[in-house]
Amino acid sequence: xxxxxxxxxxxxxxxxxxxxxxxxxxxxxxxxxxxxxxxxxxxxxxxxxxxxxxxxxxxxxxxxxxxxxxxxxxxxxxxxxxxxxxxxxxxxxxxxxxxxxxxxxxxxxxxxxxxxxxxxxxxxxxxxxxxxxxxxxxxxxxxxxxxxxxxxxxxxxxxxxxxxxxxxxxxxxxxxxxxxxxxxxxxxxxxxxxxxxxxxxxxxxxxxxxxxxxxxxxxxxxxxxxxxxxxxxxxxxxxxxxxxxxxxxxxxxxxxxxxxxxxxxx
Numbered sequence: 275x276x277x278x279x280x281x282x283x284x285x286x287x288x289x290x291x292x293x294x295x296x297x298x299x300x301x302x303x304x305x306x307x308x309x310x311x312x313x314x315x316x317x318x319x320x321x322x323x324x325x326x327x328x329x330x331x332x333x334x335x336x337x338x339x340x341x342x343x344x345x346x347x348x349x350x351x352x353x354x355x356x357x358x359x360x361x362x363x364x365x366x367x368x369x370x371x372x373x374x375x376x377x378x379x380x381x382x383x384x385x386x387x388x389x390x391x392x393x394x395x396x397x398x399x400x401x402x403x404x405x406x407x408x409x410x411x412x413x414x415x416x417x418x419x420x421x422x423x424x425x426x427x428x429x430x431x432x433x434x435x436x437x438x439x440x441x442x443x444x445x446x447x448x449x450x451x452x453x454x455x456x457x458x459x460x461x462x463x464x465x466x467x468x469x470x471x472x473x474x475x476x477x478x479x480x481x482x483x484x485x486x487x488x489x490x491x492x493x494x495x496x497x498x499x500x501x502x503x504x505x506x507x508x509x510x511x512x513x514x515x516x517x518x519x520x521x522x523x524x525x526x527x528x529x530x531x532x533x534x535x536x537x538x539x540x
Contacts (some may be wrong), residue, residue, distance in 0.1 A: 427536045448528075
């Protein structure tokens with residue numbers, strides 16, 4: 275009887291031990307799922323915020339400018355100014371839509387990089403041409419030093435999106451008459467793309483959130499609107515290409531963004 279009691283106690287102890295272990299594992303799984311759901315909910319709220327506010331505002335501006343064009347009998351100079359403002363608003367809205375579409379696609383289907391040898395200059399120079407009119411509009415001196423021989427192992431579409439966002443932000447936060455410089459730097463195993471500006475800089479409060487969905491919507495030096503989504507996408511895409519993205523910034527002096535990608539080996 276003693277041995278029977280002893281075996282019974284051991285079995286009860288083992289059963290309790292395994293049940294407790296299973297309970298803790300299940301509890302940990304539930305907590306992990308809760309964190310994932312919380313993140314998804316934050317992303318959903320961000321998406322609704324963009325759609326309900328950040329996209330509605332520029333579209334309302336487009337409608338307003340179109341109404342003015344239809345109702346005004348002003349001279350050609352006034353109409354050209356309105357058309358210029360309209361083009362600017364449409365361009366800014368298109369950039370937001372591109373970021374939103376890229377982010378939504380990556381969330382739904384899981385965007386994967388298709389890596390190949392990409393000429394850095396073939397990406398940088400067309401983007402510089404696209405943004406040159408915006409720089410001229412703000413009297414910003416936009417200069418570059420690009421080594422045309424450099425190639426990186428990257429996804430050309432992802433790389434273009436990163437460069438467009440970084441250069442767009444530099445123009446956005448650089449004041450009238452400021453300067454922006456785009457450079458390429460070769461290291462042993464990687465290539466750095468550097469975009470420097472002498473703009474407003476990033477506050478200490480915002481630095482910790484700059485690459486997250488917690489980043490706030492901001493206005494540039496010429497009241498340009500952003501949705502706080504571009505840099506989050508940039509970091510995701512940089513990591514997807516086995517690269518790194520970081521920045522150095524000081525308020526009142528300017529900001530430098532660095533994108534490092536593996537050099538393409540032939």
